[in-house]
Amino acid sequence: MSAASAASLGPAVDVSGLQVSIGGSRVLAGVDLRVPVGQVTALLGRNGVGKTTTLRALIGLLPSAGDISLLGRRVSGWPTHRIIQLGVGYVPEDRDVFAGLSVAENLRIAEADRDADYDRVYDLFPELRQRSRQLAGSLSGGQQQMVAIGRVLLADRPLLLVDEPTKGLSPKFVSEVVDVLERVRETATILMVEQNVHVVRRLAQHVIVLDRGVVAHAGEVGDLDDETLARRLLGVSA
């Protein structure tokens, strides 16, 4: 989807004044962000600035103040399962597969309806079919990431929130996960937290940088070429 046509559809994620406190400490102090439909937006920032907190707050896993609209619906205060049922997929930071359940069982409980698209999941991750009876807790990190991503791809979800999909993975699995997300972005809007700048450059069109609980920069992925921005806000070299 071109940037121009995406802009005409309105944002898939529209957040204003998002505030979250955890254990008495304010983590998000008024985040305003917009994620255009049909594109990949990377949420960046140094460790601890609230990237994961933002994703969890968007789907109601953390109590928050402020206005949150996803896929054109105002969802502030909604329970998590209702937000997800709008067509939102969430891939958490540490995969969070159910260790005591098999791969097949992990996928089965993620079925949103009877038309679960197993063909799509097994096409993207053929290894999951071979390991369907294996306990998810016994899989490698990369294989667990396949399960975590596979769970959200069983149904048609127009918005995916993906938290550090390549964290802790070997180069082989990083490449495989990025390949899959490249295919997935053809059919879904993705808001992705990612520390790996090379992955961001390959997948994302837009970047939003958090710093001290607010959005410090929002722009195009090419902005990462700005040495000052990269060093000041991300702690990396352009």
Place this chain on the structure above:
Amino acid sequence: MSTFIAITISGLALGAVYFLIASGLSLIYGLMDVLNFAHGVFLTLGAYAGWAVAAHLPGLGFGGVVIAAAAAGAAVAAVTELLLIRPLYGRPISQILVTIGLDLALVGLLEGGFGSDSLSITVPGWLTAVTAVGGERIPNGDFVALGAGLAVLGALTWFLRRTRYGMIIRAGAENRDMVRALGIDVGRAFTVVFAVGGAAAGLAGLLNSVVFSGALVDPTQGDQLLIFAFIVVVIGGLGSIAGSAVAATGVGLVQVYVTFYAGSGAGLAQLGNVSVVLVLAIVLLVRPRGLLGRTA
């Protein structure tokens, strides 16, 4: 030898009743981290519902009595979860206090409505008859309790392993937030678990009355059994149905063996109960997380 067989079957039947109670407690704790002290009164209400059907609707037969006991336990448990537990998730002390309060209130209501004296359940003749096994006369009620325990164990295992709802419950015991993040209403799963546990408790209350209490029901019977059910849950391992089954069998056998062989002289009558507490202490010392459970 024939006496040994008889008391062994009696111990297994007692263990089956303990399992019926403990399975619900264990499921509820495993998924929701709720220590439900009202579970005992679910038993009692099941027994009273069975008594009411036997007394006022005899045409429904013993099958109707069983269904009424399980349905009453399930209904009260589901309402308890919806009205009292749901607003208190994440507040364990409040949950404990409210379930203790509910137990006291419902026992008081039963005493007010039906009196504190025991009521007699009308049971079919075959249930109180005996069957000869190895030269010993075994009460048919023992076989019924044992069969019910095995049937519920099989049904729960099938439910948890084979159904999507069972998988959701197992997943919820690991990570409730992630279950929610897959678009699943965990609150509904909580209600189902409470109802399933309540149904098993109601059935246990009825079976305890007709098999071990001379077909009598009384308002405090559930609370007396609840102590042993908690012991079973801790020995078996919190959250483990298989652990509860193993522990319930062991506790039932130890209790009847010690009670029978230690005799009933002065000061010995409670030795069976003391032996169960001793087993609990040994298990906690040797294996603090219980036989098959997560850390207590």
